[in-house]
Amino acid sequence: MDERALIQQLLAGDQQAYRTVVRSYHGAMVSMARAIAGAAVADDIVQDAWIAVVRALPRFEGRSSLRTWILQIVGNTAKTRRRREQRSVAAGDAAEVEGIALAGRFQPDGHWQLPPAHWGASSPEQLLEQDQLKGVIDQAIEKLPESQRTVLTLCDIEGVDMEDVCKILEVSESNGRVLLHRARTRVWNEIDKFQRGETK
Amino acid sequence: MKFSCKDITELTSAYVDGKLSFIDRIHYRLHLFVCHNCRVYLDQFKAMLASFGKSRREPEAKQVDDLVARMMQERQSKDS
The missing domain is CATH 1.10.1740.10 (RNA polymerase sigma factor, region 2, helix turn helix motif)
Structure with missing residues (x-):
């Protein structure tokens, strides 16, 4: 409308x-x-x-x-x-920007040591169709550090512009983009672990 | 090759969000051209993002009814 x-x-x-x-x-x-x-x-x-x-x-x-x-x-x-x-601010916490989700997956020269698993489900619909996998994704999002979860939920799930999210949360756009990428990478890693059979 | 596989994974959000410079975009694509694993990674990453977009949940009907009722009440008290 x-x-x-x-x-x-x-x-x-x-x-x-x-x-x-x-x-x-x-x-x-x-x-x-x-x-x-x-x-x-x-x-x-x-x-x-x-x-x-x-x-x-x-x-x-x-x-x-x-x-x-x-x-x-x-x-x-x-x-x-x-x-x-008098609650302290969590959004944009520098500590949450740190932390590499894919640590240990690369050789010292930057090539894959543990490449992406073959995902049985590879389309967005297939990812959401399997209840167990959907549970893995929901849980991975819930487990994210708060500022990462917020940026991912608002930008990727609710479709709000990054610029608006950062303005309201009072974080710089570059920081917001780092948070979003860290969040996405962590969730990808959890899906990959599930596809690899490391999580049930 | 300018980018390693590790670099590619770190640049993937910037790539899909259209935030890479023209030159970096070319280097990113050149890497994909020769690296099967990074092509798989990018496809999975994009599928995951598309699934996020489809997983938005609306509030329950009862909650919507309650909120709208409160808002209508507020409108009436404001008008009267």
């Missing part, structure tokens, strides 16, 4: 339009809130942010996409909450 038409419907109080935006953006909002203020309060923050969206919508000027604007509201709500609870 055209975004301008959607906004008009929201302003008119169309319940279906509200359902559409909740279904489309809620997941990304929870990931954002969780990254900034912690999992324990993420749902609360997102509920408050939805109310803030309703209140602020008449003033939405369309300078960014609706999703970016809503995520900025979540970001601000979460930061206020974090300040109140």
